[in-house]
Amino acid sequence: MADKKSVLGLFQDPDRAADAMDGLKEAGFELGTFDVLTGTPYPEGAFGEYVPQHRLFRFPAFGAIIGFTLAVVFTAATQLAYPVISGGKPVLALFAMLVIVYELTMLSAVVATVVGIIFESRLPNLNPGAYDTRITEGWIGVVVSTTSDKAGSAEHVLKRAGALEVKMA
């Protein structure tokens, strides 16, 4: 099996970086194996890059379902264990339960969101691949994660698109 390689093309012109992304797609590199590195956030899809699906929104939904279920069980079980009839209301009084249900649902959603933020932050990035400090100066990097036998092809595409420099790691 060929070694993993990270090929980085450096651009000053965003349009050329976008051209490089198109070139990599046309050259048969799979979506998700190449990405754009920028020192400032560009509008999503500005480079025609692959936008990975994140799962952050699932965390609050999952947390809310757990919290809601727990709250219903807690409040119902408590009222059934200590059945106090007040004002002729049923033992399982829905309006009395609503406040606890709301609070616990929100609390679980918030806690799950915090966990989700940590989980989905993609940090620490232990294998950042090829990188250049000029990216934080405003240069744009197009990085390709590939095997050593395809690294030459990636370098060719990047240079053809107008990369001012190509680095490998």
Place this chain on the structure above:
Amino acid sequence: MASHAGSKPQNVDPAHKAESHGAHHKPAAERPLPEQVMPDLVKTTAAGSKFKVAALVLAGLSVLGVIGVVGRLFGGTGAADQKEWGYVAATLGFMLTVFGGAPMVSVAPSMAKANWIRPVTRISALFSLAGVATALVLLALVVALPPLVTEGARRRSIWFDAPVYSPHFWSIVGLVGLVVTGIGLWYANSLPDFAAMRDHSNGWRQRWGKKLARGFVGTQGQWRSLRLRIGMLGTLYFLVLIFVHFLISTDFAMSMVAGWRDAIFPMYHSLGSLQAGIASTIIAMWAARKWGGLDKYLGHDQFWALGKLLFAFSLLWFYFFISGFIVFWYGRTDSDIMVLDLLIRGPYKYAFAAAFLLCFFLPWWTLIWNRVRASVTGPAVVAAIIIVGHLFDKIRIYGSAWSTDPARIHERFLTVIPQTHYPDVFDIFVIVGAPALGILLMLLASRMVPVVSIWDMKQFLMLSKPVKYMKGHALIVAKPD
């Protein structure tokens, strides 16, 4: 805040000189070139002589604050005499109000995709670090806060039959949660700039930048995740802020006074925090311009926009004040009259008059003029007035609440109005020293990452373009996200 005070940019894009304040006729001040932003702002993290003097002065004042708290704890009657702690409680309320509200300044406009807020986000988030000092004051104050049950009787509070130290425990949990969330918000906002420090600074800044950047290289996935994190943490911060204001205002003020029941008061407290947060952010911006050489980055647009918000919140301060006041005024029960006697026309009437004048009347009468709002100095002066106003407001609220006789806390309503309690030397140390510690922490953090966010500033320039529009000038702003 930065060392190169008064330094002027060398290169300015002539096309960018045409920026206007929104869509007005005259071109605005110069704006930096995108490639200038990073070196300019990284340079501001170097500690110059002004920074060192400011840090030393603040450190000295912080030591006085510590002496004040220690003196309060172990000198005189210690924690036993409640009224001795009124000014410490006022300092807690003041710091929560001033430092706690500031991070919210950038959250709401950022969510609304306002481009003008981008240069302000870091400065407002920086106030989260000052929350550490607020938490330290709280830790000292809970020692003096009476338990819910004393001499067999339970005082009226939001805690009903909860354990007697519930206010102590939950206020600490709440405030620590607020500080952690705020620092998380600041860190999330600073992450790309730590990467910039890793790449373009040297010495300890570079080492810390490398550690704290956590391998951030600017992939599109990382930027997307960053946006989500800032949005989520901002929302969470708002939720926790309101919760903490509710706890502190009820447990450390309202429940200390027999018969004081006011449903508006926690919201009045929170609203005041948003007003003071805007004010403190404006003052920090003014200082960054004055001593940090950041006049090119924090321009008239930012002051003007925040001046408008400050005006709106000054009017809201009055609205929430009168909404609470009017219930007591028309209620006219013995309990209502005693609350008014204590808080408005009693021993702290001068503090109330000062608070009313400085939090509402003067800001209203000055910010109503467009010439004042649309300047740099105008909003900064009014902001300073408002901050002083909030100090008086917290003194009249917490000072009077903690001056009441704890032996009468179980009565249906207040029957004896206490005398005015004037601050002693320890109180003055705490009032001056505790906020100084908060500002010192902010100042130290400004050595790690710039007080104006590099990446936000670059995005600000990328998404806005000054153009000539017919015979005037306008700024075209893209809102792509």
